[in-house]
Amino acid sequence: MPRHRPPRRLGRAQLDHGRRPLRAHRALPLRLRSEGARPVNAVSQTAASRAAQPLNQTTQEAVKDTVLAPRFYTTDFAAMDRIDVEPVRAQWDALMDEFRRDPNKGHFTRNEAFDSFRMADLPPDLQAELLDFLVSSVTAEFSGCVLYAEIRKRVTNPDMKALFGYMSRDEARHAGFINDTLKDLGVGVDLGFLTRAKKYHYFTPKFIFYATYLSEKIGYARYITIFRQFEKHPELRFHPIFLWFDKWCNDEFRHGEAFALLVRANPHLVAGRNKYWARFFQLAVFATMYVRDHARPAFHRALGMTPVEYDMKVFRITEEICRQIFPDTLDVDHPGFLAGLERLRLISGRMAEAKATPGLLGKARRAGLAVSAAATFARLYLRTPRRGTPPADVRLSPAW
Numbered sequence: 001m002p003r004h005r006p007p008r009r010l011g012r013a014q015l016d017h018g019r020r021p022l023r024a025h026r027a028l029p030l031r032l033r034s035e036g037a038r039p040v041n042a043v044s045q046t047a048a049s050r051a052a053q054p055l056n057q058t059t060q061e062a063v064k065d066t067v068l069a070p071r072f073y074t075t076d077f078a079a080m081d082r083i084d085v086e087p088v089r090a091q092w093d094a095l096m097d098e099f100r101r102d103p104n105k106g107h108f109t110r111n112e113a114f115d116s117f118r119m120a121d122l123p124p125d126l127q128a129e130l131l132d133f134l135v136s137s138v139t140a141e142f143s144g145c146v147l148y149a150e151i152r153k154r155v156t157n158p159d160m161k162a163l164f165g166y167m168s169r170d171e172a173r174h175a176g177f178i179n180d181t182l183k184d185l186g187v188g189v190d191l192g193f194l195t196r197a198k199k200y201h202y203f204t205p206k207f208i209f210y211a212t213y214l215s216e217k218i219g220y221a222r223y224i225t226i227f228r229q230f231e232k233h234p235e236l237r238f239h240p241i242f243l244w245f246d247k248w249c250n251d252e253f254r255h256g257e258a259f260a261l262l263v264r265a266n267p268h269l270v271a272g273r274n275k276y277w278a279r280f281f282q283l284a285v286f287a288t289m290y291v292r293d294h295a296r297p298a299f300h301r302a303l304g305m306t307p308v309e310y311d312m313k314v315f316r317i318t319e320e321i322c323r324q325i326f327p328d329t330l331d332v333d334h335p336g337f338l339a340g341l342e343r344l345r346l347i348s349g350r351m352a353e354a355k356a357t358p359g360l361l362g363k364a365r366r367a368g369l370a371v372s373a374a375a376t377f378a379r380l381y382l383r384t385p386r387r388g389t390p391p392a393d394v395r396l397s398p399a400w
């Protein structure tokens with residue numbers, strides 16, 4: 001679900017070459033290719049609205065490329081093909097067996113609860129934020145699906161081919177399941193169009209490992225936190241899709257485990273200078289999530305948790321998990337950590353206001369705010385991390 005990608009301003013020069021795989025669409029699992037094969041903009045809209053609207057608004061939202069929106073990635077496929085998992089062979093084979101068994105094969109089947117859901121029963125602000133949540137989630141799931149499917153297609157190394165095949169299968173299922181919910185509301189995202197129109201950002205395999213490991217693990221933490229909250233307060237559960245989150249998040253956890261093994265097989269990825277990159281990605285992912293979640297106050301009210309309560313819970317789970325591979329993790333319980341994120345959020349709010357200010361004044365304000373954001377991020381980054389030695393056995397179970 002929600003994937004948290006590092007903001008564009010951070011290291012963009014090196015990381016973001018905007019390349020795109022030309023035939024991404026053909027690499028997709030059949031489940032989603034069939035969606036893309038429909039006429040552009042035709043996903044689940046009525047004939048009348050289709051005629052009036054060339055692309056529905058949710059698709060337009062999903063295709064936007066902003067600092068906080070989930071992004072699409074491409075990478076160096078030849079380097080991916082050279083990844084060697086021999087140092088963790090026994091654990092790797094056990095994990096691939098788990099993928100092959102496909103424990104969630106029958107999980108993503110809708111029931112009558114979806115038919116009885118009525119969007120109109122929710123207050124208008126919650127309607128808008130639920131929609132925003134679903135669109136951002138389907139984009140994030142689909143982003144994983146497209147990247148994994150493309151890697152699977154471009155490599156010949158059987159270990160990589162198997163892994164990325166399984167993971168794209170799972171993400172296709174996840175994206176399709178959310179999109180079915182959007183279609184119920186008459187606003188399904190045109191995933192075929194998204195594949196063609198979304199901008200692709202280039203990450204080296206090293207950065208793909210950090211970013212996807214973190215997004216899988218934080219995705220797990222987000223799902224399980226929502227699931228546990230509604231388990232405690234079933235009267236608050238305002239959409240049936242949340243009932244699916246427990247088994248769903250085990251898929252995300254397993255995806256994260258695969259990247260944990262890849263990192264363990266290539267220990268240089270978390271040693272020397274790379275330790276600093278790993279910490280940078282952790283902070284970028286957490287900061288992005290903090291700012292984005294605060295844009296959904298009604299959603300969090302309905303969840304019965306403030307964005308700070310929810311985010312802190314997710315940060316604590318994710319940080320604990322991250323110790324499986326990263327020697328340095330963020331000290332999320334230090335008051336300075338939350339204070340720094342809050343400063344970033346305020347700056348981001350002022351930035352949005354400054355964008356509405358025309359002319360030189362607006363430009364100068366934006367430049368000043370960009371400097372404060374960078375300085376705040378740097379101060380957060382320079383905080384003393386938690387230092388530890390990752391355990392000899394890298395594998396973890398989803399026990400939260």
Ligand SMILES: [Fe+2]
Binds near residue numbers: 001144174252
């Ligand atoms: Fe997923």
Ligand SMILES: [Fe+2]
Binds near residue numbers: 144216219251252
């Ligand atoms: Fe995943």
